[in-house]
Amino acid sequence: MSNSIRDFTNADDVLIIGGGLAGLFCALKLAPRPVTVISAAPLGQGASSAWAQGGIAAALAEGDSVEAHAADTIAAGAGLVDEDVALALTCEAPERIEDLLRYGVPFDRDLEGKLALGREAAHSARRIVHVRGDMAGQAIVAALTDAVRNTPSIRLVEGFVAERLLTDNNAVTGVQLRRLDDIASTVVTIAARAVVLATGGIGHLYAVTTNPQEASGLGLAIAARAGVVIADPEFVQFHPTAIMVGRDPAPLATEALRGEGATLINGRGERFMLARHSAGELAPRDIVARGVFAEIAAGRGAFLDARAALGARFAEKFPTVYASCIAGGLDPATQPIPIAPAAHYHMGGIAVDARGRSSIDGLWAAGEVASTGAHGANRLASNSLLEAAVYAARIAADISGHSLPSPAGVLGDQGLARDCAMPADATVALRKLMSSHVGVIRDGEALADAVRSFAAIERDTGNIALRNMATTALLVAASAFSRRESRGAHFRSDYPAEKQAFAHRTMTTLSEAQDIADRLSESARQAAQPLMA
Numbered sequence: 001m002s003n004s005i006r007d008f009t010n011a012d013d014v015l016i017i018g019g020g021l022a023g024l025f026c027a028l029k030l031a032p033r034p035v036t037v038i039s040a041a042p043l044g045q046g047a048s049s050a051w052a053q054g055g056i057a058a059a060l061a062e063g064d065s066v067e068a069h070a071a072d073t074i075a076a077g078a079g080l081v082d083e084d085v086a087l088a089l090t091c092e093a094p095e096r097i098e099d100l101l102r103y104g105v106p107f108d109r110d111l112e113g114k115l116a117l118g119r120e121a122a123h124s125a126r127r128i129v130h131v132r133g134d135m136a137g138q139a140i141v142a143a144l145t146d147a148v149r150n151t152p153s154i155r156l157v158e159g160f161v162a163e164r165l166l167t168d169n170n171a172v173t174g175v176q177l178r179r180l181d182d183i184a185s186t187v188v189t190i191a192a193r194a195v196v197l198a199t200g201g202i203g204h205l206y207a208v209t210t211n212p213q214e215a216s217g218l219g220l221a222i223a224a225r226a227g228v229v230i231a232d233p234e235f236v237q238f239h240p241t242a243i244m245v246g247r248d249p250a251p252l253a254t255e256a257l258r259g260e261g262a263t264l265i266n267g268r269g270e271r272f273m274l275a276r277h278s279a280g281e282l283a284p285r286d287i288v289a290r291g292v293f294a295e296i297a298a299g300r301g302a303f304l305d306a307r308a309a310l311g312a313r314f315a316e317k318f319p320t321v322y323a324s325c326i327a328g329g330l331d332p333a334t335q336p337i338p339i340a341p342a343a344h345y346h347m348g349g350i351a352v353d354a355r356g357r358s359s360i361d362g363l364w365a366a367g368e369v370a371s372t373g374a375h376g377a378n379r380l381a382s383n384s385l386l387e388a389a390v391y392a393a394r395i396a397a398d399i400s401g402h403s404l405p406s407p408a409g410v411l412g413d414q415g416l417a418r419d420c421a422m423p424a425d426a427t428v429a430l431r432k433l434m435s436s437h438v439g440v441i442r443d444g445e446a447l448a449d450a451v452r453s454f455a456a457i458e459r460d461t462g463n464i465a466l467r468n469m470a471t472t473a474l475l476v477a478a479s480a481f482s483r484r485e486s487r488g489a490h491f492r493s494d495y496p497a498e499k500q501a502f503a504h505r506t507m508t509t510l511s512e513a514q515d516i517a518d519r520l521s522e523s524a525r526q527a528a529q530p531l532m533a
């Protein structure tokens with residue numbers, strides 16, 4: 001681990017920000033080209049990739065096909081998936097699994113030695129490669145971390161957070177970083193002509209989430225603040241079965257449990273999903289999340305019941321979930337698990353093309369921070385690790401064939417010492433507002449309130465970390481406000497039906513979100529005037 005500004009002095013031309021699957025895979029694919037990987041958390045920590053339980057989707061089974069995998073992806077996305085993007089993604093899945101095997105990921109195999117394939121919700125075939133049941137993410141990140149540490153061309157800088165993207169004339173010129181463990185740290189600004197953002201998702205902007213703290217939408221915010229086009233920010237997937245044992249983030253009970261026959265029941269022991277969808281517990285995630293939400297809102301509570309399906313086999317089949325339950329004081333082999341929907345995955349992100357390029361020169365994005373068009377309004381389970389690997393590989397290929405002007409080197413320590421401590425109360429309030437006003441069930445009035453609040457924070461706070469959180473929150477809320485329909489993971493109680501007029505992806509910018517906030521503030525002011533007169 002190297003943490004000094006001196007480590008930046010021979011700046012490489014390629015800077016990768018993020019040490020999850022997308023960032024590490026891209027760095028490995030670029031080898032032997034020198035790259036620097038910057039990660040807020042030490043590798044293996046603070047990355048959703050390491051927490052993935054299900055695995056990676058790939059059409060590898062006899063009788064399955066890449067077309068069927070693409071068709072399931074398109075169906076899940078509720079009319080907004082780019083069909084060419086989905087098919088290209090599913091076609092590249094087998095090659096990326098081969099890459100991961102080469103990097104040392106020990107995917108589970110069946111008795112014949114073939115890759116063992118699990119089944120997950122809304123997949124028409126068994127096609128999820130996994131590791132030791134529910135430990136895919138941990139095993140993937142461990143293998144890639146080893147590979148990265150053994151690759152001399154990759155320089156790792158852990159413990160630094162990127163808080164600003166520098167641009168000139170619609171091209172990236174550098175990145176401003178800050179040391180995480182030093183709240184009064186000075187700003188480090190380094191030059192770069194090629195930046196790959198691989199900073200993950202936004203789940204931690206919500207009070208109830210399965211995502212690590214590092215998934216607070218900072219990568220999305222720094223791109224948006226640099227004027228980059230953002231796609232589909234309103235589409236946030238809520239995982240229906242976060243385990244409610246008083247932990248933040250909430251541990252996850254993987255969908256694969258329902259694939260194995262676990263059922264969803266309320267406090268009266270009734271299977272409430274049967275009345276809501278023909279696929280019952282294996283219905284698309286958004287429908288299950290709303291079902292769980294409705295039972296909790298009605299005061300009946302919601303539970304995942306694996307007693308009959310797994311019983312004593314629970315610990316062996318799902319060790320991670322089992323350990324989370326035991327740590328929370330319940331035994332899932334003999335007791336139903338209390339659950340709630342939690343912010344889990346962001347379909348929106350930096351708009352990128354098939355090569356992973358954003359709207360400004362020299363900026364690529366991969367993994368959850370990007371929006372490729374593959375997920376539409378709702379992601380199919382286990383397609384996100386796949387997308388991270390596929391786009392990381394494509395970006396590496398694109399950069400390899402790209403001649404870059406040499407970077408200007410270290411722009412230097414600007415000597416700006418300032419207090420970067422995150423105001424805890426403000427963060428808690430922001431996260432609560434996201435959950436209550438921009439959550440599983442939304443409406444125009446609550447969204448308008450949220451837009452105005454986030455815009456005020458974004459405009460007024462002097463704390464750059466809080467401002468970046470508010471920037472992403474504002475983009476999500478403003479686009480959710482503008483989409484006056486329900487589609488996929490975006491549900492509006494005031495517009496509960498899908499509308500043809502909205503059958504398109506959102507392409508937006510921070511200044512458009514700020515304009516929406518200004519208009520809403522103006523109409524609130526006008527509405528208040530007669531009362532004040």
Ligand SMILES: Cc1cc2nc3c(=O)[nH]c(=O)nc-3n(C[C@H](O)[C@H](O)[C@H](O)COP(=O)(O)OP(=O)(O)OC[C@H]3O[C@@H](n4cnc5c(N)ncnc54)[C@H](O)[C@@H]3O)c2cc1C
Pocket residue numbers: 017018019020021022023038039040041045046047048049050051052053054055056057136137160161162163198199200201210211212214215218219252344345366367368369381382383384385386388
């Ligand atoms: C509990 C859980 C289970 C999941 N299960 C599955 C599954 O089974 N299958 C599947 O396909 N998907 C799953 N997902 C989703 C999937 O894990 C993520 O979408 C994917 O791992 C994202 O990878 P990434 O590389 O883009 O981001 P991450 O793995 O989140 O990595 C982001 C990296 O960026 C760093 N970072 C963040 N901000 C900054 C900054 N400003 N400066 C510097 N560094 C920064 C972080 O420290 C981290 O290293 C799951 C997610 C969760 C939370």
